[in-house]
Amino acid sequence: MFRAPLLAATLALTALPAAAFDMAAMSDAEREAFRAEIRAYLLDNPEVLMEAIGVLEERQAEAQAQGDVALVSSHADALFNDGFSWVGGNPEGDITIVEFMDYRCGYCKKAFPEVESLIEADGNIRFIVKEFPILGEQSELASRFAIATLQVEGDAAYKAVHDGLMQMRGEINEASLTALAAEAAFDPAPVLAAMTSDEVSAVIAENRALAQQMQISGTPTFVLEDQMLRGYVPLQAMMGLVSEARDAK
Known part of the structure; x- marks a missing residue:
């Protein structure tokens, strides 16, 4: 025994x-x-x-x-060089950060000023926004307006709209989007008309397909060079990760 x-x-x-x-x-x-x-x-x-x-x-x-x-x-081209996503920060920067975001996401809104501070303080970050509306009808409405703004009015107008939507606390509807266009000093009519276009729909479909392939199901999700950061990352931690990525080059 x-x-x-x-x-x-x-x-x-x-x-x-x-x-x-x-x-x-x-x-x-x-x-x-x-x-x-x-x-x-x-x-x-x-x-x-x-x-x-x-x-x-x-x-x-x-x-x-x-x-x-x-x-x-395996998805580097779609992430970093898709030809349709807005590119901010320093387009020639030595570090690239991609953000999959949703304008109705509370943590995206929390990360927004910190990402802005990071890009401004560093000065050498290439920043790409992936419109990834996953939180309902207002999310998609906001992304469609932002993408249409980029396609119709260009980079500067997109930046103004993106910033405005990230800081918006009220309902996202035609009235609030029209007011946002007025603040950004462009005629909203052509943008509103373009929101349902095939070109805008294609961008959202491409981003959703890419997110699925990369097993991204939440926002914000960041791609910092060759690593993924799933969820909100505080500013100091993000600065450390950027420094590590730069040292590894």
Whole structure:
């Protein structure tokens, strides 16, 4: 019969090669005693479980990061050179950040002033916005207006509209979008007319398809060079990541 003097026998068994430790070869009583010994040890030493969970989480995070690098590499052209997304910051910057965002996303709004501060303070970041409306009808309405503004009125008008939408707290509707166009000093009529065009719809469809391929389901999601940052990242942390990415070049 299996008699394990507390942990010693358990450690001895687990130290054996896999072939030498065969649970199937144990009797029912031996298996029961072995399981009881493990349970008693874990109850007496619960920190072991926390340590094991920590190791597991580290391994999962490392695997996720490696997978993200592969995803970024395989979709680099669509991310960094799609030809239709707005490019801000320093277009010739040595670091590129892409943001998948939604104008109704609270964390996108929280990140907005910090991303602006990062780009302004650094001066050498190329910043690309991916319109990714996922939070309902008003999200899509806002993105359609922003994309149509870029296509009809150009980069400067898009920047003004983007900033205005990121800071907007009220309802997004035709009236609020018209007011936003007035603040940006352009005629809203051509932009409103273009919102349902095939060209605008194509941009949203392309961004959604890219997000699906890259396993992006939430906003904000940032792509910083070859890594993905899923969710809000505080300014100081983002600055550190930019510095690390620059050092790695």
